[in-house]
Amino acid sequence: MRVGLDVGGTKTDAVAVDAAGRVWARVRLATGWGPIGVVQTIADAVDALVGAGVDRDAIGSVGVGMPGQVQPGSTHVLHAVNLGIADLDLGVAVERRLGVPVGVENDVKAAALGADALRGGTDRAGTLAYLNLGTGIAAGIVRDGALWRGRHGTAGEVGHIAVDPHGPACTCGQQGCIEALAGGAAIARRWGRAAPLPVVDVLDAADRGDARAAMLRAELMMGVAAAVRILVLTADVDVVVIGGGLSGLGDRLMRGVVAELEASAEASAFMRSLRLGERVQLLPVGSPAAALGAALVGATRDRDTRETVIHG
C-alpha cells in the first residue's frame, strides 16, 4: 500500500493506493502551518488512513505533493510560502517520523501524474498536460506515463508567457502573461471587490451585465485558451486536463474556453485541424489526482515495486 498526500495551503488530501494503483482509502484534514505543522499534518493524515482501515505495516511508501519548488529527484522543498516553509528537506523530516521511504514533488507536477493515471492505461503512451488554474497558473506534462520536467524544470511553465502586449500587468513584472489574464489571484486583485469566491463573483456580475466583469471573464477564457493552444502547438500534448481551484467553475469555465478555442477554429483551417475543443477536459471536482500522483511519486522511492506502480 502506498500513501499519497496533496498538502494544500488550507487542507490536505490523503489517499492510500494499492499496488494496482486503485485508491483504497481517502481522508481530508486541515493543513498545519510551517515545517512542524506540515510534518504533523502528514503524520496525522497517515494515522487517519490507518483509522480508516489501512494496515500501517503495509504502507510501503509515502508521497507528498505540495506547492513550492522541489529539486528533481530530491525531497527538498523551497519557497512553499503559503505553507510557511522557506527551505525544508521534507523527506528527511517525514521519514524520521514515519519510518517509510518518502517522495516529494511539486503539487502541480504530482497532479499531472495523477490525472494521467486516472485516464487509465489506454492513453499512457501519449502526452498529457495538466493545466492548474489556481491563484497562479502552471502546467505539468506527462509523456508516456512519466513526468516530463525538462532539463531546466521549465516544461509546462506557461503561466508567464505573455499573450497580450497591451494586457494587464503581471506580478512577475511582464504584461499580459497568461497568469495575469486567467490566474485566480490576478482576477481577484483586478476585480477588487471582497467576495468569498472572487472569480465566481466576477462571473455572476458578468452574467448580470457588468461590463468590467464581462471583460475580466473574456480575458480569463482567452488566457486559458491561449495556454491550451501553446501546450498543443509546442509540446504536442494529446489532451489538456484542467484542474485547480478555478476548475470548480465547471461548465461556466469550460463553455467559455471551448467557445474561445472554437472561435480560432472557425477562423483558421489549421487550428480547426487540431480539434482543440475536443482535447480539453475538466478534472472532476473532488478528484484525488494530486494525492494519487503523490502516491506514485512516493512509490518510485520504493524500489522493488517501482514498475508495478508507475505502470499500474
Added chain:
Amino acid sequence: MRVGLDVGGTKTDAVAVDAAGRVWARVRLATGWGPIGVVQTIADAVDALVGAGVDRDAIGSVGVGMPGQVQPGSTHVLHAVNLGIADLDLGVAVERRLGVPVGVENDVKAAALGADALRGGTDRAGTLAYLNLGTGIAAGIVRDGALWRGRHGTAGEVGHIAVDPHGPACTCGQQGCIEALAGGAAIARRWGRAAPLPVVDVLDAADRGDARAAMLRAELMMGVAAAVRILVLTADVDVVVIGGGLSGLGDRLMRGVVAELEASAEASAFMRSLRLGERVQLLPVGSPAAALGAALVGATRDRDTRETVIHG
C-alpha cells in the same frame, strides 16, 4: 558515405557526409519544378557530388529535406506547393532512379537535426529547438539527438500561436500569430513596397526613421522573442537556434531579438532566471544544417550504420 539534400524553392544544397558525420563534399544547384524536375535535381546533385570526388559506389543512402508535409517514417510528400508537388512518394521515385535507400523529411525538421549535429556531441543529451524564420515560421525540436515530432506532428509549430489579440491578421485566419508578426511573407505583404529583400528594406527604412517600418521591425523582434519564450517555457529547450532566410539579417536580427528578451528579463526576475538572451543562437549564414540533417535522415534508412550516424 551518406548524401543529404536540402531541396528549396529556388536552390538545392547537397552534401556528402562520412560515417563520423563530417561534411566531405558540398554542391549547390538550381531546383527544378514539379515531380520530374525535383527528382532530376536530386539525381543531378548526386552526379555533381560524384564530380566533386565522392565515390558513387560508396553512397549508402540519400536523404532529402524539403518543404511540405512528410508523413513520419514515410517518404511521402504532400503540399510542397512552391516546388510544384501536391502529392508524391519521393522515396520510391528517387530509389528507382539512384538505387540506394532514400529518407525524406520536412526541411525544417531536417535542419533541426542538422543544427543539433553541428553543435557536436557535448550537448546532444539535451533539447534544441531550430526556429526557422522564412516566408513562414516553424520550429523543429531535437531531444537527446533525435527529432521530437509529437504524436500529432505539431511539436514546435509555434508559427500560428497568437501573441497579440490586436495584432495583424494572419493568412491562417487568426490575428496576431507569431508568423503574422515575424514571417517574411507577412512582413513583405504588410510593407507593400517592392524590394528584392523586403525585410532588409523594412530595416533600412526603420533605420532612416520611417515610423511604419519601425513598427514592423518592432513586431518582427517581438514575434521572434515570443517564439523563443514559448519554446523555452513550454518545451524547456536548452537552446534556440535561429535559421531560415531572415537569419541572413544577422546582427540586425539578433540585436533586436536579444533586446526584446532582455527587456522582459529586466521586468521579471523569473524571466531573468531563464537567461534567454544567452540561449538564442544564429545559424551561421551558409551553414549546411538542412542538408546535413537530411543526410542523417537518409542514414536512418541504412540500417546497419544507423547508430554510427545518428550519434556520429
